[in-house]
Amino acid sequence: MVYDTLIIGGGPCGYTAALYAGRADLKILVLEKGTAGGQMSTTDHIDNYPGFPDGTDGYSLASAMERQAARFGAQTVQAEVQKVQLDGPVKTVxxxxxxxxARTVIVAAGASPRELGFEEERRLRGKGVSYCATCDGVFYRGKTVAVVGGGDTAAVDALFLTRFCEKVYVVHRRDALRAAKEYQKRLFANEKVELIWDSVVERILADGNVTGLRLRNKKTGEIRELPCQGVFIAIGSVPNTAFLEGQLPLDEEGYVMAGEDTATPLAGVFAAGDIRRKAFRQIVTAVSDGATAAKMAEESLMHLRS
Ligand SMILES: Cc1cc2nc3c(=O)[nH]c(=O)nc-3n(C[C@H](O)[C@H](O)[C@H](O)COP(=O)(O)OP(=O)(O)OC[C@H]3O[C@@H](n4cnc5c(N)ncnc54)[C@H](O)[C@@H]3O)c2cc1C
Structure with a gap:
């Protein structure tokens, strides 16, 4: 059987693509290695997805998206994509x-936040550990938080958090930030921000919720405990592109080089959502990409048939 469209990844992007492609009467299949919903299914509070005045949890939103796509014929096979062959008129996944x-493929395999790697880190997600200041910053109003990282994301997150938090520490393993000079200037000028240089996190301290960080100064070896109620880990994210090596152009960080129209250099292949090189990775931008990719796939199929 040759599908019209195979969708790799059942996150918000993949299921939105499935919804639009299903409504366009395309024969589609979603390949998802885990449970529906992707990254958002790991958070228990989403406050910035429109249509939910009281917020919602990631699991409910994920399963609603899956069910909505299924209503228009989207089936899901739970399997991990290991290999793709994307050139030619019929692609094999x-x-x-x-x-x-399938004649067209939408790659929506997303990304995963880079973790510090502590055993307690996953257990404390949503209990003080966050990877997304835009998503969770507002829950830390009046509190003290630490941002771990030294690049643009860490700087932007720290500046954003100063809107809500009483105090924002930036913990960086080097003695200079990698962030753009403009962000650095704003950080240094902000009274709520304190930079902690040359320091690495040894442990996340918690009593059920985060209570602080144990830090080690790399130059002096000094250990200190930093009380805080939240830690925002901003050390980058890892796109799920291992199975695409040699098939699609990737940027230096491994994201697929595709524009706002989600088109890749290969006819009939589209890359959408967090896996794509883009400025802002959120649920709303992922669903937007998913709709665009489905429309592009539909147009490319029409072109093939005419
Ligand atoms: C903890 C956390 C909280 C967040 N909170 C918010 C929030 O409140 N608001 C907001 O707007 N954004 C939030 N985000 C960001 C948001 O979740 C992402 O931007 C969004 O999920 C991206 O959607 P996506 O479909 O492109 O990718 P993903 O959500 O990453 O989904 C990709 C899917 O592809 C699957 N996949 C990967 N590789 C393969 C493979 N080889 N074979 C088969 N399947 C594969 C994965 O299992 C996954 O289900 C949060 C992110 C995290 C990590």
Missing amino acids: TAGGKDYC
Whole structure:
């Protein structure tokens, strides 16, 4: 069987693509290695997705998106994509040891936040550990938080958090930031921000919720405990592109080089959502990409048939 469109990844982007493609009467299949919803399914409070005045939790939103796409014919196979062959008129995607063929492919495999790597880190997600200041900053109104990192994301997150928090520490392992000079100037000028240089996190301290960080100064070896109620880890994210090596152009960080129209250099192949090189990675931007990719796939199929 040759599908019209295979969608790799069942996050908000993938299921929005499935919804639009299903409503356009395309024969589609979603390949998802885990549970529906992608990154958002790991958070229990989403306050910035329109249509939910009281917010919602990631799991409910994910399963609603999956059910809505299923109503228009989107089926999901739970399997990890290991290999793709994307050139030519019929593309082959290998998942769970089986080959799936389609005329168009939407790659929506997302990204994963880079973790510090502590055992307690995952347990404390939503209990003081966050990877997204835009998403969670407002929950820390009046509190003391630490941002770990030294690049643009860490600087922007720290500046954003000063809107709500009483105090924002920036913990960086070097003695200079990598962030753009403009952000650095604003950080140094902000009274709420305190930079902690040359320091790495040894442990996240908690009593059920985050209570602080244990830090080690790399130059002096000094250990200190930094009380805080939240830690925002801003050390980058890792795009899920291992299976795309050699098939699609990736940027220096591994994100797929595709424009706002989600088109890639390969005819009939689209990259959408967090996996794409883009400025802002959120649920709303992922669903927007998903809709665009489905429309592009539909147009490319029309072109093939005419
Ligand atoms: C903890 C956390 C909280 C967040 N909170 C918010 C928030 O409150 N508001 C907001 O707007 N954004 C939030 N975000 C960001 C938001 O979740 C992402 O921007 C969004 O999920 C991206 O959607 P996506 O579909 O492009 O990718 P993803 O959500 O990453 O989904 C990709 C899917 O592809 C699957 N996949 C990956 N590789 C393969 C493979 N080889 N084979 C098969 N399947 C594969 C994954 O399992 C995953 O389900 C949060 C992110 C995190 C990590």
